[in-house]
Amino acid sequence: MKISINGKTHALTGPQPLSRVIQGLCKNNPYVIVELNGDIIHKDLWQSVQLCEGDRIELVSFVGGG
Amino acid sequence: MNIKSERLADTVNRAGQTDPFMVGGKVLSSRFLMGTGKFKNKAEVRDCIRASGTQVVTVALRRIDLTRHEDNILEYLPPDITLLTNTSGARNAAEAVRLARLAREAGYGTWVKIEVINDSKYLLPDNAETVKATEILAKEGFTVLPYILPDLNIARALVQAGAATVMPLGSLIGSNQGLRVKDLIQILIAEIDIPVVVDAGIGSPSQACEAMEMGADAVLVNTAVATAGNPAGLAQAFALAIQAGRQAYLSQPPGPRPFAKASSPLTEFLYNESTAS
Amino acid sequence: MKPLLSYESIQSVLKDTSPGTTEALAQEAAALTRQYFGRTMSLYAPIYLSNHCSSFCTYCGFNNRQKIKRIKLSLTEIQNEMRQVSQTGIENILLLTGESYAMTPISYLQDAVEAARGHFTGISLEVHPMETDEYRALYRQGVDGITVYQETYNRKRYQEVHLGGKKKNYDYRLGTPERAARAGMRSISLGILLGLGDTAEDLLALFQHLRSLEKNYPAVEYSLSFPRLRQIKGQGLAPQTIDDIAFTKIICLARIFFPRVGINLSTREPPRLRDHLIECGVTRMSAGSKTSVGGYTLADPSAQDPQFDIQDNRSVDDILKMLKQRDFDPVFTDWRPIPNI
Numbered sequence: 205m206k207i208s209i210n211g212k213t214h215a216l217t218g219p220q221p222l223s224r225v226i227q228g229l230c231k232n233n234p235y236v237i238v239e240l241n242g243d244i245i246h247k248d249l250w251q252s253v254q255l256c257e258g259d260r261i262e263l264v265s266f267v268g269g270g
Numbered sequence: 271m272n273i274k275s276e277r278l279a280d281t282v283n284r285a286g287q288t289d290p291f292m293v294g295g296k297v298l299s300s301r302f303l304m305g306t307g308k309f310k311n312k313a314e315v316r317d318c319i320r321a322s323g324t325q326v327v328t329v330a331l332r333r334i335d336l337t338r339h340e341d342n343i344l345e346y347l348p349p350d351i352t353l354l355t356n357t358s359g360a361r362n363a364a365e366a367v368r369l370a371r372l373a374r375e376a377g378y379g380t381w382v383k384i385e386v387i388n389d390s391k392y393l394l395p396d397n398a399e400t401v402k403a404t405e406i407l408a409k410e411g412f413t414v415l416p417y418i419l420p421d422l423n424i425a426r427a428l429v430q431a432g433a434a435t436v437m438p439l440g441s442l443i444g445s446n447q448g449l450r451v452k453d454l455i456q457i458l459i460a461e462i463d464i465p466v467v468v469d470a471g472i473g474s475p476s477q478a479c480e481a482m483e484m485g486a487d488a489v490l491v492n493t494a495v496a497t498a499g500n501p502a503g504l505a506q507a508f509a510l511a512i513q514a515g516r517q518a519y520l521s522q523p524p525g526p527r528p529f530a531k532a533s534s535p536l537t538e539f540l541y542n543e544s545t546a547s
Numbered sequence: 548m549k550p551l552l553s554y555e556s557i558q559s560v561l562k563d564t565s566p567g568t569t570e571a572l573a574q575e576a577a578a579l580t581r582q583y584f585g586r587t588m589s590l591y592a593p594i595y596l597s598n599h600c601s602s603f604c605t606y607c608g609f610n611n612r613q614k615i616k617r618i619k620l621s622l623t624e625i626q627n628e629m630r631q632v633s634q635t636g637i638e639n640i641l642l643l644t645g646e647s648y649a650m651t652p653i654s655y656l657q658d659a660v661e662a663a664r665g666h667f668t669g670i671s672l673e674v675h676p677m678e679t680d681e682y683r684a685l686y687r688q689g690v691d692g693i694t695v696y697q698e699t700y701n702r703k704r705y706q707e708v709h710l711g712g713k714k715k716n717y718d719y720r721l722g723t724p725e726r727a728a729r730a731g732m733r734s735i736s737l738g739i740l741l742g743l744g745d746t747a748e749d750l751l752a753l754f755q756h757l758r759s760l761e762k763n764y765p766a767v768e769y770s771l772s773f774p775r776l777r778q779i780k781g782q783g784l785a786p787q788t789i790d791d792i793a794f795t796k797i798i799c800l801a802r803i804f805f806p807r808v809g810i811n812l813s814t815r816e817p818p819r820l821r822d823h824l825i826e827c828g829v830t831r832m833s834a835g836s837k838t839s840v841g842g843y844t845l846a847d848p849s850a851q852d853p854q855f856d857i858q859d860n861r862s863v864d865d866i867l868k869m870l871k872q873r874d875f876d877p878v879f880t881d882w883r884p885i886p887n888i
Contacts, residue, residue, distance in 0.1 A: 210333045230334060235342040237331070237376040242368075244375040262333065264372060268306035268315060268343050269330025269356045270385070270443065270470075270492040426765075461762070536573035536826050539819070540792050541566050 207259045216255065223250035225261065235265040289520065291488060293326075293465060294381065294413030294434040296352065300325045301482065302512045303354065303467065304505070305492025306343060314501050316346040322505035328356040328383055328490070331369050354381045354415060361388040363402035370407050382407060383437065383469075384416040393443040397424045401431055408432030417469055420454035425462050436462055437490065439470035440481065444493045446473025449480060459485040475504070475511030482515025550800060552754055558747040560800060561793055569792060576799035576828040579806045587876045589809070589831040590866070591639035591669070592632050595840045595854065596620050596659055600645030601675075603711030604698070606743065606776055608854050609645045611711060615852040618840040619650055625659055629666045631843040635835050635863040638880035639669035641694065643854075646675035646714055653681050657688060664689050668880045671734065675713065676723040682730030692734030695723045696772065699744035700752030708743065724756075728764035735760070735767050736811065741789045741797065742776030750797065754804055770809030770831060771801050777815065777855055791820060795827060802828030814838075817858040822869060834866040 205216045209229070216225070222238070222245065230236050238245045239262040245253060255261075291298045304324040306315045319327060329343060347353070355373040360366035363386065370382040384407070386399040400416045401424060408414050413434045418424055420438035428436055438455050441447035448471060449455060459466050465487035472478050473494045481489050491508055498504040550556045550572075560568065597619035598609045608615070620628065632640065642659055644651040656674060663670045671692035672685065682693065697720060699705050705717050714720060724735050737757055739749045757769060775789050789797075794816075801810055811831040812821055821832060837843050838853040861869070870877045 210336065229336050231339065233334070233339075233342070235344055236334060237372050239372065244372055246375065263336070264331045265334050266329040266343055266353075266355075266373075266378065267332045268309055268312065269332075269358050270305040270307045270328055270490075461765075463762075535570055536577055536823070537566065537569045537792075537795060539823050540569065540795060 205255075205257050207255055207257070207261065209261045210263055219254055219256060221251055222253040222255055222261075225255065226250060226263070230263060233265070237264050238262070239264070289516065291465065293415070298325050298352075298488075299323075300509070301488035301516060302478075302509050303328070303469075303488055303490040304495065305356075305490060306347075306496075307492055308496040309501065310496075312341055312343055312346040314496075315343065316348075317502040318495055318505040319348060319351065321502040322495075322509045324351075324505075324509070326352045326354050326381070328354045328492070330356045330358045331372055332359070352381055353379050354383050355379070356383045356385050357403070358385045358387070360384075360386050360403075362386060362396070363399040363406065366399070366403040367406050370403075370412055371410075374412070380411060381413045381415065384414060395419055395439070397421055400424075401427045404428055404433050405431040415467065420451050420458055422454075422457050422461055425458050429462060429464055433464060435465040435467050435487070437467045437469040440468045440477070441471030443470045445471050446494055447471050448473055448477035449484075452480075452484070455481070455486065456484055475507045478508055479511040479515035479518075482512050483518045485519050488512075550803060552751065552758075552804060554747055554751050557750050557800065560796055561747055569796060572796055572799040572803070573827045576802035577826050579802050580826075580828050580830065583807050584830050585876065586874055587830065587878050588825060588870055589639065589878050589881070590637060590834050590863070591641055591671075591831065592635070592637045592833055592863075593641045593643055593673075593813075593836055593838060594625075594628050594632060595643045595838060595842060596625060596655075597644040597647065597651045598840050598852065598854070599647040599650035601648065601712035602646045602709065602714035604714060605708045605710065606740065608852060613852075618845075619655075620841055622658055622662065624841055624845065625662050627844045628841060629662055632835070633666040636867075636879055637835070637863060638667055639671070640667040641671045641673055641833075643673045644675070646712060648675055648713065651675070653677065653684070656685065660685060660688050660690055671736070673736075676720055677726070679726040679730045682727045682732060686731045686733075691732070692736065692768075693723075693727045693732055694736035694738075694772070695720070695727075696738035696740065696774070697721060697753070697756070698740045700739070700749050700756070701744045704744045721756075724760055725764070728760065728767050733768055734770065734809075736770045736772060736809075738772035738774060738811075740776055741773050741794070746789065746793070746797070750800065754801075757805065757808070768809070769805075770811055771805070772811040772813070773797055773801070774813065774815055774855070794820070795824065798824055798828045814857045814859040815855050818861060821859055822873070825870075825873070825875060832866070834861065835863040 205218055207214055241260050291301050300323045302322055302324045303326045305328045309315050357366035357369040360369055366384050366386050374380050384400050384403045386396045387393050388396055395417050397418050400418055404414050404416050408431055415435045415437055416428050416433050417437045425436045438458055441450035467488045467490055468481040468486045469490035472489055472491050478489045495501050495505050550560050599617050599619055600609045600611050603612055604610050640663055670690050672690055673694040702717055709715050727735055739753050809830045810828050812824055812829040813833045814836040838855055838857055867877055
């Protein structure tokens with residue numbers, strides 16, 4: 205199953221909860237902010253959201269800036 | 271804590287009591303807003319915040335680098351600091367709005383600096399898109415601090431749209447050229463009732479002082495501090511200069527009159543003859 | 548000279564007896580006027596269309612208790628007056644009536660404006676205060692500006708001298724500039740009647756009123772007038788005399804507080820004073836004026852009842868000569884007429 209994360213295509217073994225992908229990529233980073241297909245997904249819902257083919261995930265966090 | 275910073279913190283607190291700076295319902299005692307970009311490392315950011323007494327810092331939102339683990343800037347900021355999310359990267363109102371909502375959703379407050387730039391050569395803000403974003407976000411309850419090219423009509427539109435302040439640039443981002451558009455900023459200070467925060471281009475404490483002397487309500491400095499030889503030292507200098515400028519403004523010093531040429535007496539006629547009406 | 552917009556500051560300027568202060572004010576005002584207006588002087592003339600009035604203002608020659616001959620010009624008479632004035636070169640006209648909603652309703656004014664459009668490029672009205680819709684209709688027809696003086700901003704004093712008609716309503720009058728601004732009027736002229744109330748208090752209030760109008764309606768071109776209370780036939784009413792020195796300071800203060808606002812001086816004031824005050828802030832003056840109804844073409848001058856006595860009787864040509872002599876640039880018109888949309 206193909207999805208895009210931060211603009212790049214990733215291949216997943218199959219449908220899975222969002223939380224698994226985040227855990228895999230960001231370990232236990234408490235500052236991750238997640239957007240799925242343009243919608244902001246609150247932390248509490250990561251477990252219950254199932255990913256499907258073609259989903260676009262954006263993982264962002266704060267950095268120093270002007 | 272060294273003696274110098276204690277004295278500074280004390281002065282800043284006293285200023286807050288007699289000359290409060292109110293933004294979005296918050297009373298701030300420091301008129302120095304600081305950016306956190308371009309620093310060598312995050313520890314320096316923390317040191318500068320401490321040295322300057324700043325209570326509001328800007329941060330940006332970026333995609334996480336998935337290939338390596340990095341400290342998050344938030345770990346280096348004092349817990350009581352106000353985060354001002356900068357929408358840098360946004361090229362239009364829609365993108366700016368999205369970034370602001372992201373930050374809020376994630377629980378990082380509702381203060382947003384709208385920076386919409388679709389000009390990569392000069393980094394000039396898009397005033398029109400900034401107004402659009404302000405309208406949307408102010409309605410959603412954000413405390414909006416829009417960054418603009420100083421323009422009175424745009425500033426008025428921003429007041430109407432519900433902005434908490436206006437933030438005119440002093441000169442181009444990163445240029446450290448000071449108040450190149452001083453006259454235009456002066457107009458905003460005279461005509462706009464919400465706080466005017468000079469942002470961008472302030473390269474030295476004297477320039478920050480100049481902005482405050484003119485009547486600006488606060489300044490935002492980033493590049494000058496981040497790229498200094500001794501960032502914490504310069505941050506402290508900025509804080510002192512901002513205070514000096516503010517005090518000067520409050521004491522209303524007489525300015526030089528541009529047309530002080532003496533000319534022939536205009537009112538002698540009133541006193542030479544009888545003055546009955 | 549840096550006076551502050553406060554009662555204390557204005558009062559201390561007025562009370563200061565040193566000629567040095569007067570001169571410093573004048574120099575500052577002169578410099579600002581040069582900076583923002585150059586040496587231009589806008590010229591205009593008044594035409595009184597009617598002296599019917601429903602108000603009883605104790606200080607005015609037209610008030611409804613005064614036993615004067617009440618006249619209202621017919622359309623033909625209006626045309627005659629306008630032709631006469633137009634021949635002198637005047638392009639900015641100020642049409643005046645007493646405040647009578649019944650005798651000079653908007654339809655009458657509209658007829659007069661239509662007639663004016665045939666002769667003048669700038670039309671202003673000084674008539675009874677109206678509603679926004681009415682101002683909008685007049686604006687669309689071609690009126691560029693309105694003049695309305697609050698006379699005094701002190702409510703108590705206002706009630707004491709305005710005893711009849713709609714003018715009794717302080718708040719309605721106060722809201723007039725705003726209603727005109729909302730209607731789209733290009734220029735609005737404000738003023739107080741000097742001598743009626745406490746001068747410093749009225750000046751402060753007038754200036755604050757103007758500041759707030761500038762903020763809320765920044766597209767309007769504002770101007771100020773300072774008529775001085777004068778004797779009218781049979782009435783000894785002048786509670787506070789404003790001497791020429793105070794008057795000069797008032798003009799200067801207005802210029803200093805409002806560098807870009809027009810300041811008007813009518814023929815109420817004598818030639819000598821007018822000629823000097825054009826250096827200190829005045830940017831608009833009337834010329835060749837007649838202040839009685841039909842004063843340019845009707846009847847015998849001595850039998851007319853003017854609203855105020857003219858002290859500067861010079862013709863338009865005389866005024867032009869004087870202005871050129873003092874290196875001023877007389878301006879008859881700022882623009883050519885285009886439709887007001």
